Amino acid sequence: MRAAVLDESGELTVRDDWPEPEPKAGEVLVALEKVGICGSDVHFVIDKSSKTSYAPIVLGHEPYGRVAGLGEGVTGVEVGDRVAILPLITCMECDRCLSGKTRLCKQRLCIGADAEGCWADFTTVPARNVVPVPDSLSDTLAAVATDSVATSHHSVATQGRVGPGMRVAVWGTGGLGLSAVGIAKALGAEQVVAVDPREEARDWALLTGADAAYEPEEGFAKITEQGGVDVALEFVGRAETVEKAVRSLDDGGRAVITGVGFEPANAGRIMTFVLRERELVGSYGHEPSDVRRSIELLASGELVLPKVVGDVIPLADVRKGLDRVHTGDTGGSRIVVDIKACADTDQDQVGLN
Numbered sequence: 001m002r003a004a005v006l007d008e009s010g011e012l013t014v015r016d017d018w019p020e021p022e023p024k025a026g027e028v029l030v031a032l033e034k035v036g037i038c039g040s041d042v043h044f045v046i047d048k049s050s051k052t053s054y055a056p057i058v059l060g061h062e063p064y065g066r067v068a069g070l071g072e073g074v075t076g077v078e079v080g081d082r083v084a085i086l087p088l089i090t091c092m093e094c095d096r097c098l099s100g101k102t103r104l105c106k107q108r109l110c111i112g113a114d115a116e117g118c119w120a121d122f123t124t125v126p127a128r129n130v131v132p133v134p135d136s137l138s139d140t141l142a143a144v145a146t147d148s149v150a151t152s153h154h155s156v157a158t159q160g161r162v163g164p165g166m167r168v169a170v171w172g173t174g175g176l177g178l179s180a181v182g183i184a185k186a187l188g189a190e191q192v193v194a195v196d197p198r199e200e201a202r203d204w205a206l207l208t209g210a211d212a213a214y215e216p217e218e219g220f221a222k223i224t225e226q227g228g229v230d231v232a233l234e235f236v237g238r239a240e241t242v243e244k245a246v247r248s249l250d251d252g253g254r255a256v257i258t259g260v261g262f263e264p265a266n267a268g269r270i271m272t273f274v275l276r277e278r279e280l281v282g283s284y285g286h287e288p289s290d291v292r293r294s295i296e297l298l299a300s301g302e303l304v305l306p307k308v309v310g311d312v313i314p315l316a317d318v319r320k321g322l323d324r325v326h327t328g329d330t331g332g333s334r335i336v337v338d339i340k341a342c343a344d345t346d347q348d349q350v351g352l353n
Contacts, residue, residue: 036062
């Protein structure tokens with residue numbers, strides 16, 4: 001079968017001789033159709049700041065497809081079903097899994113990093129990792145719901161506990177933060193302010209429902225002049241924006257940090273942090289419930305993300321797609337790979353369905 005494979009030298013190539021997997025007991029074979037490109041894929045291939053657990057390995061962990069085969073003992077799913085795939089394979093036996101924190105499983109594997117990924121014609125996963133996709137949801141949105149949207153949902157709904165009437169600031173709206181804007185509005189936030197240095201990202205945020213969008217310095221000034229926000233969501237991963245997110249909080253406010261970086265975090269003066277009862281929490285990944293809820297919100301039309309998918313490209317062009325993500329030439333939050341499209345297919349034929 002065809003597959004985009006990262007080899008031992010760190011090069012990504014699309015091969016047509018990769019072995020087609022067969023489902024074992026308890027597994028599902030999925031014929032893949034649409035798979036997103038994530039920033040972590042860029043780290044594996046281009047800047048080499050992250051490594052997969054082994055190589056050669058098929059990359060890609062934001063997948064949608066149709067069930068093509070069932071392993072022994074699998075029930076509740078049928079061949080032909082439209083499904084999204086949960087990217088984390090967890091043990092469901094450790095204390096973290098049993099307490100509902102599968103994202104922190106001590107033995108977790110991420111497809112496309114620690115197990116075979118989905119930039120390929122087929123993949124196999126445990127049956128519990130497939131989530132039904134309703135007919136009302138497009139293939140491309142189903143793909144990005146598995147990680148990009150679900151990770152934002154976890155940040156906004158679970159860790160941020162955003163609800164009706166709240167004031168929310170989203171720091172960084174080019175990637176995950178763009179979905180966070182729409183999710184906060186869908187959950188009833190009274191005011192959502194987007195903060196990003198890039199004009200394009202601010203425009204995307206306004207299209208997604210932000211009430212206002214500012215450059216960082218102006219945004220910080222405007223937010224603090226108006227008394228701060230109840231929840232600040234940081235998707236940049238820089239010490240400067242973490243500090244501003246915390247300092248933009250009203251009394252009793254909560255800052256949620258989802259952006260990943262290596263700088264020491266600064267939450268401002270300890271006395272101010274304590275006297276104003278501010279909270280600072282991290283947010284990593286998502287739970288299966290976040291994926292299911294993201295799919296429900298998107299399928300029902302409660303969550304509208306007009307720029308979450310900027311382009312759809314064929315599998316043969318996945319390396320070019322990674323370069324575009326690296327340089328920010330995405331047209332939206334994500335580029336999605338159309339596994340079934342041919343390299344010479346017109347873009348109009350590839351489409352965003």
